[in-house]
Amino acid sequence: MALSIKRLTASAHRDAEAAVGRARPFASLGSYRAYLTKLHAFYEALEAPLFERLALLVPDADARRKTGLLEADLRYLGALVDPAALGRPRVPRISSPAAAMGVGYVLEGKTLGSRFLLEHARQLDLDVGRGASFLAGYGGRTGPMWRVYRDALEHVVVVGGRRAAVVAGALATFASFTRWIDTDAGGARPSGLGGAATESRAACPAAE
Numbered sequence: 001m002a003l004s005i006k007r008l009t010a011s012a013h014r015d016a017e018a019a020v021g022r023a024r025p026f027a028s029l030g031s032y033r034a035y036l037t038k039l040h041a042f043y044e045a046l047e048a049p050l051f052e053r054l055a056l057l058v059p060d061a062d063a064r065r066k067t068g069l070l071e072a073d074l075r076y077l078g079a080l081v082d083p084a085a086l087g088r089p090r091v092p093r094i095s096s097p098a099a100a101m102g103v104g105y106v107l108e109g110k111t112l113g114s115r116f117l118l119e120h121a122r123q124l125d126l127d128v129g130r131g132a133s134f135l136a137g138y139g140g141r142t143g144p145m146w147r148v149y150r151d152a153l154e155h156v157v158v159v160g161g162r163r164a165a166v167v168a169g170a171l172a173t174f175a176s177f178t179r180w181i182d183t184d185a186g187g188a189r190p191s192g193l194g195g196a197a198t199e200s201r202a203a204c205p206a207a208e
């Protein structure tokens with residue numbers, strides 16, 4: 001089952017991977033900081049609405065939150081800023097449990113792939129607890145955490161018959177991530193200026 005979601009989102013994964021490549025996060029400490037700052041804004045925007053739903057759907061939901069890890073890494077690097085300073089990413093609107101599971105699939109899968117990037121961070125003298133905790137994710141628990149998520153996902157897809165909504169949620173998340181990473185942070189509209197403070201965070205077309 002998870003295999004078919006992987007297949008149906010493979011090209012979106014390639015796009016997201018390419019965006020990370022363009023950001024060149026490991027070219028220098030400066031670009032690593034800039035990349036993490038982008039990730040922080042993205043996770044901060046997405047995790048609150050996401051975990052409202054996931055708490056009821058997935059075991060260990062709270063342990064899956066990543067915003068805190070990103071904040072710890074940025075604090076270590078002396079680069080923690082209010083994510084609003086970059087402008088707000090457009091994140092998927094989470095309108096159903098199945099959409100939430102699709103959004104969560106992308107973030108959990110990213111944790112799976114991120115551990116391979118830890119080696120690159122080590123070249124910059126970073127590690128778990130020293131600026132690269134986000135990349136390390138669940139450490140030795142990564143495999144089991146993924147399998148638990150995959151089982152919960154399978155339940156929603158097979159028992160709930162909600163494959164299309166899960167895939168739509170995943171595709172919207174990949175697209176939103178890729179667009180945000182490709183956005184020039186300097187060009188993003190800062191909130192709190194020119195009336196934008198009253199504007200609620202924009203959402204992508206419903207990931208229903």
Ligand code: HEM
Pocket residue numbers: 002003005006013016017020021105106107108109110112113114116173174177
């Ligand atoms: C340089 C960037 C990236 C690399 C090298 C990479 C690499 C990988 C690798 C090797 C896996 C398989 C891991 C395993 O089976 O143990 C994986 C899975 C996955 N990655 Fe990435 N990834 C990258 C970026 C991303 C990004 C930016 C996202 C999301 C925004 C993402 C989402 C996923 C998902 C959802 C899976 C799970 C696929 C499945 O098994 O169903 N990846 N990635």
